[in-house]
Amino acid sequence: MAGTAPSSSGAAAVAESVSDLNYLLRPLHWMAVLRHPSGAGRSPLCFRLYTFAMASFTLSFFCSEVIVLYREGTEDLDVFTLTLSVADTDIIWLFRMAHAIVCERAFHKLALQVGHDFAEFLTWDDIPMLRVQCRKVRRFTLTYISFGIGACSCYLVSPVSAEGLPFILALPFDATQPLGFGVTWVYCMITTLHVVVMTMILDSFNVSLIAQLRMQITLLSSKIVSLAKEVSERPENCSETYAQYELRYRLLKCIRHHQTIIKNADLLERSLGAMLLAQSLSIGASACFQMFQIATSANGLQQTGKFICYLFAMLAELFVYCWFGDDLITESENLALAAYDAVTSLQECPLSLKRSLLLLMHRAQRPLRVTAGGFFPLSRESFVSVVNVSYSFFAILRNFKNEEE
Template sequence: MFAQKIISWLEQLEDPRNPLLGPNIKILFLFGIWQTGDTKLRNKLFNIIHVSTAFFVLSQFIDLYKQRNDFNKALNNLSLTSIGLICCTKCFSYVLRQPQWQKLAANISEEELIQIKFGNEKVIKKMEQYKLYARVVSYLYWGLVLMTNVVLIGTPMLKLLISETYRQNIKNGKEEYPQIMSCWFPFDYNKMPGFVYSSVVQIFMALQGSGVLAGHDANAISIMTFMKGQMQILKEKCANIFEVKENEDPKEVLNRIKECCRHHSFLLQQSELFESLLSPVMFLYLMICSMAICCSVVQFSSDEATATQKLWAVQYTIAQIAQLFLFCWHGNEVFTESIVVDQGVYASDWWRGDLRQRRLVLLLAGKLNRPILYTAGPFSNLTVPTFISIMKGSYSFFTLFSQMQEAN
């Protein structure tokens, strides 16, 4: 019964106007970073929330500075502050560059609707395959973000609820009230009712931030999946250029060549637009993620860290590695597919064409020989080697820290 309700809810996210990106757009709209012209009041309210989120992250940096002498608390705060900074960056990336994101989504949906209307069985089958893949990855990623959020909110509250000794120590002034996220408030949040007010704000910010994170990342991964799937479709189109049917007009071969050129130009245009939107955000994300993973590993290995802090460090590290891997893996998949798409031309019966057709096919092969490589700023590429390099760097940092602890 519960599973059926979840499936029913997920089916409601589908949008026939956006065959691939329907659920992603609805999640982005739910958390206020996909804004339409007919919801101006709603947009203003969410923009106030987004600005408030930025001030909340600033308060986390203030608290981080205050806790600079407490190593474990500072590490815990740093991991949470980095999440807040990443969420703010991704949030404002959508809000400030809303026309570009909407144009990209509209172009992708329009291309898919045209292909569905054309009715080619092989193309529709390939579209269904990458659509299903995008759904599975998106839903699993949303589940991971939800689980991380539950651990973040539930762990400190669970300690307060189940430990009578802890509650008594709070009453006696020996312990402080547990905070979901380390941040600064202009009131005393270690006493009632300040603790309740701060908890409500922190829970709301955690839910909003996780929603923004889940929506942004799942949408980006779905777009990468679209690029990969469409290049596979283009490769198949190229292989079928000289597939002559009975009583077919000879000009149909030229039409297929034109369609392959148009399709490839479309993919290049959308990739360049997507790259311009994603690259600055991923540049900041890779730097913060590398630092955050190192800090989490150090915190977990520290003898002074509490069980709660170690639990959070494990969950946070897993989530960060999974998030980083998804971006690098799918970026690598797009790159790999882009460098073999021209093989479709050589797999065709090009030798059956006349001189003009063979010249055009040769030009098409040269046009297709253009790799698509997504970057994270000017220094890193979203590829599997980049992911491995970050993991190696984190392990080297952990090894160095362990040796320093043994020496002391």
């Protein structure tokens, strides 16, 4: 029978290797964002000091932007909106670093969920699908991160300040001198790469966790469909006692599999909810400001490209969550349909088995989803709504500037 202990153990080990997230966990660890699960048992003191140093670096950049806002005020609306959008990006990254520390244990548990929580439910038949899906997710996330690096490069080589720097900053020294300019540009480069690229790597890690849960739902749906098919095609001379025992065993295993998926989805929702709400609000504001900059302040192709890169980077950060969140909702709905179809194939089974399957179907009718703090689910429709709201505020800002002129 598929599911013997040695087979299941071997399949789980291969599945864990296939779904390994070390390519994201390592850079997060190296850049003091999230400790690697392998080092969770050691003292976090050195890592926390490193995290504090990197956070202080970003905090100093944020303070410099706040000083510019205080000095310049709203007299120059272009400078105000540009500086405010950069400060908004910095502060939300500081919030995300603090959030990663608070939810570190949950992230470590979820990073190892395939090998730990789902090991008993995996068979060799599941490996090909997992391998293909994990390869797609990895390819997508690496492309997403590469886009972030490209956007940072474009932004850093496009000056906006009088000194020729990529940001408008309040500095304690003269940045027009060669040494001061070089030091400041390196400072801008390190901060930009840390904030933007690490944000995208952390996003990639989070959506990979969502994708892993979606894959488990897909596997569970296929197991339920396969179970119903085997029952309908069972030979007449098959032992009723043995067949019912095997059916009960496999059905209970499917139910436990579903319960584990729900438990991990709830943990992921609790871990990401507050962060996603803050990030959605931040991205909505940044998108509004960047559309304003593109429409009113961009002079020439280089500056327009700079603002467009910023805008697309912000929207991409929200889009990846909405895309993978929508897939999770869709796959959860497909699970309910699979359970419904299976019920019609198990008419000759004992009432207790049909009742168990009906309970699974009833719970699956409430699809699993990841929300922004419980306010709205992350889906493709949500992404369109956020963009529409940002555009509405952009239109208000543009009309306000036109009235001033």
